[in-house]
Amino acid sequence: MKELKHLNKYFKKYWKKLVLGLFITMVARILQLVMPSYVKESIEVIEDFTASEITESVARGFLFEYILIIVGAALLSGVFTFLMRQTIINVSRYIEFDLKNEVFDHYQLLSLNFYKKNRTGDLMNRISEDVSQVRMYAGPALMYGINTATLFICIIPIMFMTAPKLAAYTLIPLPILSVLIYKISKVIHQRSTVVQEYLSTLSTFTQEVFSGVSVIKAYALEPQINKDLSVLAVEGKNKSMDLARVNAWFFPLMVLLIGVSNILVIYIGGRQILNGEIDSVGVIAEFIIYVNMLTWPVAIIGWLTSIIQRAEASQKRINEFLQEQPEIRNDILEETEITGKIEFRNVSFTYEDTEITALKNISFTINDGETVAILGKTGSGKSTILDLIARLYDVSGGEILIDNVPIKKLNVESLRTSVGAVPQDAFLFSDSIENNIKFGKYNASEAEVVQAAKNAAVHDNIEGFSKGYQTVLGERGITLSGGQKQRVSIARALLKDPEIYLFDDCLSAVDTETEEEILNNLKKASKNKTTLIVSHRVSSAKNADKVLVLEDGRLLQEGSHEELNSQNGYYKELYATQLSEKEN
Known part of the structure; x- marks a missing residue:
């Protein structure tokens, strides 16, 4: 239960509604107890009339009064049961709402590395299915738990006070029922988990098929995909059938044990009447009603245990993510004004998930309002520079300054608000x-x-x-x-x-004519704005104030288009190659 302590703050938040729900639940269950005793009284009235101890008119009067009391108590119990669900179940929905928001808000705080390490399906499952399991603990489990406890506390003492021996025999099957239901619920939970996991596998498969349908059609893979889906579907059917076979035992077992309890009441009670230990058949009727009232709460004990186990397991999975600390922390609460000067001082960066060193001791300065083009081969570290400027990652070594202030001393929200990124x-x-x-x-x-x-x-x-x-x-x-x-x-x-534009090879899918039009428009729109353009095309760099050429994470060349084109090196070779391709 230690994992579920996380919910205590929500129980505290809604304690007034919960206390009201607790009171209403107890009243609803106590009102239920009116019926058995008055059914007994009604039978005794009939017995007295049969024995000529009271007249017919007196008997009718008593019966009419008792029927009114039974019906009235039942109606009131129904009203309070409705109010019970409106309080406790509603609270569970509020808690579900708050917990989902808490998880989602925390997701947004976590860094990109977290999303690289975890699958989207798992993230979605924890905020949907796991939170739903926790809600069952915060609502139905709590409500039925109070309901069961109230009935036990009230009914069992009444039964022993009325007929101790009959009560003892009557209650014997109920613990057996509880244990059996618990074991069946446990198996049902295990097999349900397997079915849900397999449904997730099936959903993932179909989602990938729909997303990649163009590839499947292009390679004429429809027959193979159908075959693979058939295998998955058959396996899913077998797992569902395993679950259905266990589920089939649930209610028949309940009916069997209810019947056994009723038989014991009639048999033991009948013998006690014959022996003079019980003076009225009404006691047997009263006990039969008590048994039927207790059966579902007893069965629920196993169900509640299963719910709590599932909720604890789900909350543990949720807590694992809630305990994840974001690598990028916003320690500066005051808003920061950004103008756009960027400086890299001996910056190195290694990706944690792949351990690839993307940047190696890079240093350069970009003044605010400058347009800088970054060129280099695939994997040279171009995109990494943009990610570090937006502080999607923190550097492994060195320092980045924005407007002569270390990037870690800037408000992260202000920084990212000042950045317009195109991936x-x-x-x-x-x-x-x-x-x-x-x-x-x-x-x-x-x-x-x-x-x-x-x-x-x-x-x-x-x-x-x-x-x-x-x-x-x-x-x-x-x-x-x-x-x-x-x-x-x-x-x-x-x-x-924004004050800073970050364009990450965002013109790779357009033709050169459209590229030229966009670049001219960008030049006008980004006037006096710091602009970084990552590209494989020299055409994107021609009008830049400065060009950075990267190779294998190192700064290979730096200068204007004219300066670099007058030097032998990567940039001049790339320019000559692309110019030749354009002429051809």
């Missing part, structure tokens, strides 16, 4: 094109959105769609071509109008 692999959400562009500035006007799209040379493409800017994109922007996705991402950054 190489443009990510668009399943929303309208307009809203995707507005991610750069939520309160932007329609005119601002259109102007940003024009600057990114994507306006005409958008207008070509039947719904224009209201066109809803498919998953990850699949509706658009690679070049269109990149340009929408550029429009998003331009709309933000």
Whole structure:
């Protein structure tokens, strides 16, 4: 139960509702106890009338009164049961809401390394399925636990006070029922977990098939995919059947033990009546009702144990992530003003997950308002520089300064608000094109959105769609071509109008003519803004104030286009090669 202590703060938050729910639950269960005693009284009235100890009119009067009491108590019990669910179950939903928000907020604080180490499906499962299991503990388990405890405390003493021997025999099957239900629930839980895990496997398989359907069709793999799916489906069916076979024992077992308890009540009670130990058949009727009232709570003990076990296991998984500390910590609470000067001092960086050293003792300075192009072969460390400027990672060695202030002494939110980043692999959400562009500035006007799209040379493409800017994109922007996705991402950054632009090879999927148009627009839009452009094309670097050439994580060349093109080296060779390709 130690893992579930995390929920104590939520129980404290909603303690008034919980106390009210506890009171209502006890009242509802106590009202239930009215029926058995008055059923007994009603039978005794009939016995007295049969024995001619009271007249028919007196018997009718008593029976009418007792029926009214039974019906009234049942109605009141129903009302209080409704109120019980409205308090305790609602509290569990509030706790579920708060816990999901806590987990999601923590997810957003965690660094990129965390997401590299954990699968998206697992992250989603912990915030959905695991939180749902915890809710069962905070709601139904709590409610039924109080319900069961109240009935035990009230009914068992009454039974022993009424007929001790009959009570002892009557209660014998109930602990057996509880143990059996517990064991069955445990097996059901184990097999349910297996089924859920397998459903996850099946979902992952189908999701990948749908995402890669173009590749499957291109290679004519449909028959093989169908075969693989059939194998998974059959295996899933077998696991589900294993679960169904165990589930089939649950209610028949309950009915059997309820029947055994009722038989014991009738047999033992009948013998006691014949022996004169019990003076009324009403006691047997009363005990039968008590047995049926206790059966479900007794069965629930095993179920509750299973719920608590699952909740504890789920909360442990949730706590594992909640205890993860973000590598990038925002220790500066005051907002920081950013103008855009960037300085790298002997910066080295090694990726923790792969242990690849991406940067090795890099030093350079970019003055605010400068445009800098970064070129180099794949894996030379170009994108890493942009990630470090946005402080998506912290350096392994050396120091980065923004406006002559160490980057760790800047407010992280202020820094990232001052950055407009366009990644190489443009990510668009399943929303309208307009809203995707507005991610750069939520309160932007329609005119601002259109102007940003024009600057990114994507306006005409958008207008070509039947719904224009209201066109809803498919998953990850699949509706658009690679070049269109990149340009929408550029429009998003331009709309933000930040102090620092970071363009990570974001023109790789557009033709040279469109690239030239975008670069000219970028030059106007990013005037007096610090701009870093990562590219494989020299055309992106020609108009830059400075060019950085990287090789194997080291700074190979630095200077303007004219300076580097006048020196023998990588840049001159690349420029000559691309110029020759363009002429051909």
